[in-house]
Amino acid sequence: MVHARLLRRSLRTVHIFSGALTILLVVSYYLVLPVLAKIESNGKTYSIQDLQSYTAELRSEVLQLQQQREELLQPVQVSEYYDQLKTVQSTKYVLDFVDFLYKKQSVFTLGNEQLLRFTQHTIQQENSVYTMRLQGEVSADATIARRVIPEFLSMVSVAYPQAILQNTHFSSVTTEGREVTLFTLHFAFYHDQK
Amino acid sequence: MIRNKNILLIAETILTLTLVVLSMYYVTEHVAVLSEAQEVSIPLVASVGQLEQQKTVMQQQLDLTAKKVMRRTELADEQVQAFILPSADATMRALHVLETWVNVNERTQNMRVHTPLTTKQTATSTYVYFKADLHSSALHELESIIAISGLYTVYDALSADQRLVLLERTEAESPAAITEVEDFFAVPLIAFAVDAEGYISAVLRSFTGLQFSNILASIVQNSALQTAIDFASSQTAKELQELDLFPYTFMHVHRFSQVESVVKDWQSVEFTIILPLS
Numbered sequence: 001m002v003h004a005r006l007l008r009r010s011l012r013t014v015h016i017f018s019g020a021l022t023i024l025l026v027v028s029y030y031l032v033l034p035v036l037a038k039i040e041s042n043g044k045t046y047s048i049q050d051l052q053s054y055t056a057e058l059r060s061e062v063l064q065l066q067q068q069r070e071e072l073l074q075p076v077q078v079s080e081y082y083d084q085l086k087t088v089q090s091t092k093y094v095l096d097f098v099d100f101l102y103k104k105q106s107v108f109t110l111g112n113e114q115l116l117r118f119t120q121h122t123i124q125q126e127n128s129v130y131t132m133r134l135q136g137e138v139s140a141d142a143t144i145a146r147r148v149i150p151e152f153l154s155m156v157s158v159a160y161p162q163a164i165l166q167n168t169h170f171s172s173v174t175t176e177g178r179e180v181t182l183f184t185l186h187f188a189f190y191h192d193q194k
Numbered sequence: 195m196i197r198n199k200n201i202l203l204i205a206e207t208i209l210t211l212t213l214v215v216l217s218m219y220y221v222t223e224h225v226a227v228l229s230e231a232q233e234v235s236i237p238l239v240a241s242v243g244q245l246e247q248q249k250t251v252m253q254q255q256l257d258l259t260a261k262k263v264m265r266r267t268e269l270a271d272e273q274v275q276a277f278i279l280p281s282a283d284a285t286m287r288a289l290h291v292l293e294t295w296v297n298v299n300e301r302t303q304n305m306r307v308h309t310p311l312t313t314k315q316t317a318t319s320t321y322v323y324f325k326a327d328l329h330s331s332a333l334h335e336l337e338s339i340i341a342i343s344g345l346y347t348v349y350d351a352l353s354a355d356q357r358l359v360l361l362e363r364t365e366a367e368s369p370a371a372i373t374e375v376e377d378f379f380a381v382p383l384i385a386f387a388v389d390a391e392g393y394i395s396a397v398l399r400s401f402t403g404l405q406f407s408n409i410l411a412s413i414v415q416n417s418a419l420q421t422a423i424d425f426a427s428s429q430t431a432k433e434l435q436e437l438d439l440f441p442y443t444f445m446h447v448h449r450f451s452q453v454e455s456v457v458k459d460w461q462s463v464e465f466t467i468i469l470p471l472s
Contacts, residue, residue, distance in 0.1 A: 011206055018213035025220035033224060037231045041239050042246065048231060051238045058245035065252040069361065070354075072259045075270040075347045075380040080279060084344060084444050084470070089353070091447050092341045092418060099337075123450040130447075 094123055094130050094189055097160050101134065104155060108138075108148050115139055115148055130189040131166075138181040142172050145181035153185075163187045251365045255372040270346065270380065277441050278344055280470040284443035285320050288343070288469045289313065291434060291442050292322060295335060298430045304329035309464075318472050321448065325464040327455065331428075333463060338425035340467070342418055344444035348386050348393075349379035351418035360413065363406045371400035384440040386419065387426035444470060 038045045046054060076082075098121060108116040118136040125131075138145040149170075156163060167186035172179055277284060292311055299305035309325035328336070345351050352360075357379070364375050378397040386393050394414070398407050414420055425431050434440060448466040455461055 008203055008206075011203070011210055015206060015210040015213070018210055018217055022213045022217040022220065025217055025224070029220050029223060029227075033227055037227055037235075039231070039235045039239060041242050048234055048238075051235060051242065055238055055241050055245065058242065058249060062245055062248055062252065065249065065256065066358070066361075069252060069256055069259065070357070072256065073349065073357075073361075073376055073379055075267060075349050076274050077267045078271050078274050078279070081274050081344075081346075084280070085350060087446055088341075088344045088444050091445075092421075094447070095337050095341055118454065120451070120453045122452075123447060125446065125448050 090130065090189065093162070094132065097163055097187075097189070098123070098132070100159060101156070104152065105136070107155075108152065110140065110144070113139065115144070116152060132163075132187045132189070134185045134187065136183055138183070139178065140181065141179040142170075142181055145170070145172075145183075149181075149183060163189055248365060251369045255365070255369055258370070258373050259376050273382075273441065274346055278346060278443050280443060280472050282471065285469045285471060287439055287442045288445060289320075289322065290437070291339060291439050292324070292467075294433050294437065294439065295332075295339060295430050296324075296326075298433055299328070299332040299335070302429065304332040315471075318470065320469040320471060322467045322469060323465070324467075326462075327460055328463050330459045330461070333452070333461060335425065335428050335430050336463075336465075338421050338428075339430075340445050340447060341421045342383060342425065343442060345383050345418060345422075346441050347379060347383060348381045348419065351383055351422065352379075352413065353417065356413045356417055359409060360406075363409055367403055367406055368401050371397075374400045382441070383419075383422050384426070384435070387422035387431075388435075390414070390419070390423050446470070 034047065038047055039051055040046075041051070074082075101121075102118060105116045105118055106114055108114065115138055116136065117139070118134060120135040122133045123130060124133075138148050140148070153165060157165075164187060165185060166188050167184075169184040171182050173182060174180070277287060289311070296305065296307065296311060300307065306327040307325075308327070309323065312323045314321040314323070342351070349357070360375060361372075364371050374397050378393060381393050394410065398410070401407065414423075446468040448468045449464075450466075451464045453462040
C-alpha cells in the first residue's frame with residue numbers, strides 16, 4: 001500500500017512534467033519552429049519548401065534565357081541549315097573516330113615493335129546510322145592479342161562512348177613463322193550523337 | 195475502491211507513457227527540422243544567389259546582343275541560301291571543290307586515280323564516286339573537305355556544349371564581352387582559318403584573366419576550327435580560295451573504304467559521297 005502511494009505520487013510528477021513538455025513541444029513545432037526555420041535571401045524570407053520551388057523556378061528561367069541567347073547568337077537564322085548541319089556533325093564524329101583509332105594503334109608496342117595495326121576500314125551510311133568495319137592484326141600470339149584488343153576497345157569506349165561495338169571476329173594465322181591474330185570489329189554510330 | 199484506484203493508476207501510467215513517447219517524437223522532429231534547415235537551406239541560399247546573378251547577367255547580355263542581330267543575320271542567311279543549302283548550283287560548286295582537290299593532288303603526285311570522279315543523279319541527290327591511291331596528305335585534305343562542308347561560321351564549327359562553356363565563362367569573367375563573342379561566332383570559317391590568331395586576339399581583348407583564353411584554345415583545338423586551320427595551309431585550300439569556292443554545300447559520306455598500302459603513307463581509297471539536291 002505504501003509502495004502504491006509512492007508510485008502514484010512519482011507517476012503524478014512525471015505525468016505533469018511530460019504533459020507540460022509535450023504541450024510546449026507541440027506549440028513549438030507548429031508555431032515557433034516554422035518561424036525559426038525560415039531562411040532569408042535577398043531581403044525576403046522563405047520556408048525550405050518555398051526556397052526549393054524558387055530555386056527550381058530560377059533554374060528553369062536561366063535555361064530559357066540560355067536558349068534565347070543561343071538563338072540570338074546564331075549567325076544563320078535559316079532552320080533548314082541547322083537540320084542539315086547535324087548530319088555533317090555526325091560525319092565529322094565518325095571521321096574523328098577513325099583518326100583517333102589510327103593514332104592509337106602505335107600505343108601498343110612490344111619492345112620497339114608495334115603490335116597493333118589496322119589494315120582496312122569501311123564506313124557506310126544507311127538510313128540514319130553510320131556503321132564501320134575495321135580490320136587489323138595483332139603481331140603476336142592469341143594470348144597477347146587477348147590482352148591487347150580488350151585494352152584497345154576499353155580505350156575506344158572511354159574516348160568515344162557513342163561508337164557501339166556490335167560484332168567482333170578473330171582468327172590466327174602464321175606468317176613467316178610468326179603467329180598473327182587477325183581481327184574484324186563492327187561499330188555503329190547514330191546521327192543524333194554529339 | 196482499491197480496485198478503482200488500481201485501474202486509475204494503470205490508466206495514468208499509460209497516459210504518462212504516451213505523453214513521454216509523444217514528447218520524444220516531437221523532440222526528434224525538432225532535431226530533424228533544424229538539421230534540414232542547416233543542411234538544405236545553406237546550399238540552396240548559395241544556389242539562389244548564384245542563379246539570380248546569372249539571370250541578371252544573361253538578361254543584360256540578351257539586351258546587348260538583340261541590337262545587332264538583324265544586321266548580322268541578313269548577310270549570313272543570303273550566303274547560306276545561295277551557296278550551302280541544297281540546290282543544283284550548290285552541287286556544281288561542291289563538284290568543283292572535289293575536282294580541284296583531285297587536280298592539285300594529281301599534279302603534286304599525291305594521288306594515283308583509278309576511277310575519276312563519276313556522278314549519278316537521282317531526284318533528290320547527286321552521288322559522287324571515286325577511287326584512287328592516296329598519299330596521307332591527300333587523304334587528310336579530303337577528310338577536312340568533308341568535315342567542314344556546309345559549315346559557314348565559327349559558330350557552326352563548334353558543338354552546343356563548346357559554345358555553352360564559352361558563354362558561361364563570359365558570364366563569369368566579363369559579361370559585357372558578349373558582343374565580342376557574338377562577333378567571333380559570326381566570323382566566316384574560311385576567314386578564321388586563314389587568320390585564327392588575329393580573330394582569337396580580338397575576342398581575348400575583352401578578357402583580362404587567363405581562364406577564358408585557355409578554354410578557348412582547348413575548344414579551338416578540339417573542334418572543326420582546328421580542321422579548318424590545318425586545311426587552310428594546304429595547296430588545295432589556297433586554290434579553292436582563289437576560285438572563291440567557299441562556302442560549299444554539305445557532303446554526306448555514303449560509303450568510304452580505305453585499305454592501307456604496303457607503301458608507307460599510302461592507302462587505297464574508294465568513296466561515294468552524296469550531295470543533296472533538296
